Amino acid sequence: MSFTSRRTALAVFAAAALGLGGGVAASAVPTASAAPSAPEAVALQASPGELWKRTELYFGTTKPGGGELTDAEFTAFTDKAVTPRFPDGFTELTGRGQWRGSDGVISRERSRVIVVVYPFTDRDANREIEEIRTDYKKAFAQESVLRTDSVEKVSF
Numbered sequence: 036m037s038f039t040s041r042r043t044a045l046a047v048f049a050a051a052a053l054g055l056g057g058g059v060a061a062s063a064v065p066t067a068s069a070a071p072s073a074p075e076a077v078a079l080q081a082s083p084g085e086l087w088k089r090t091e092l093y094f095g096t097t098k099p100g101g102g103e104l105t106d107a108e109f110t111a112f113t114d115k116a117v118t119p120r121f122p123d124g125f126t127e128l129t130g131r132g133q134w135r136g137s138d139g140v141i142s143r144e145r146s147r148v149i150v151v152v153y154p155f156t157d158r159d160a161n162r163e164i165e166e167i168r169t170d171y172k173k174a175f176a177q178e179s180v181l182r183t184d185s186v187e188k189v190s191f
Contacts, residue, residue, distance in 0.1 A: 084190030089152045090164055093181035094171055095134070097144040104175060109147055116170045117149060120163040126150040136178055152189055 096104040117125060128148040135141050149167075153160045168180040 082188065082190075084188040085154075086186055087152045087154050087189045088157075088160065089150065089185045089187045090160075091181075091183045092149045092151075092164070092167065093132070093183075094147040094149070095132075095142070095144050095177055095180075096146060097142060099176045103145060108175075112171065112174060113149070116167050120167060121151050121153070123153075134181075152187060 094109070096109070098104065113125075113127065126149070128150065130146050130148060131143070132146045133141055133143040151160075151164070164182065168182060171177060171180050
């Protein structure tokens with residue numbers, strides 16, 4: 036699978052996974068192919084909220100020796116590694132996906148997605164997110180944890 040095909044597959048997986056969990060924040064910038072009409076543009080500009088960062092982390096749940104992470108194991112992980120770093124909250128989604136590992140083998144597995152939104156002023160967020168990824172890979176012998184970042188307009 037080429038890099039572009041892999042990116043497309045990941046994007047499709049991300050869209051499917053997020054569709055299961057509902058929206059966390061409305062996008063601040065419309066896509067070029069869906070440019071708003073004049074009344075929609077005015078409504079978009081007038082919508083409440085402020086720009087924040089949004090990070091999604093994709094965790095595979097298949098264990099290298101066989102078997103799958105249990106709900107209790109993932110909850111224990113989030114209690115220890117995610118909640119202390121983002122005590123104001125996060126969203127956890129469950130999905131199914133696939134990816135090709137460094138050995139070339141395609142794995143299909145249940146996955147967990149953690150979505151965190153945080154202000155630009157949170158100077159520790161990047162380090163904390165990377166620590167979460169590292170902790171998960173070490174704890175469950177995972178090859179990778181996918182990270183995506185975007186900017187969203189949020190209001191509470």
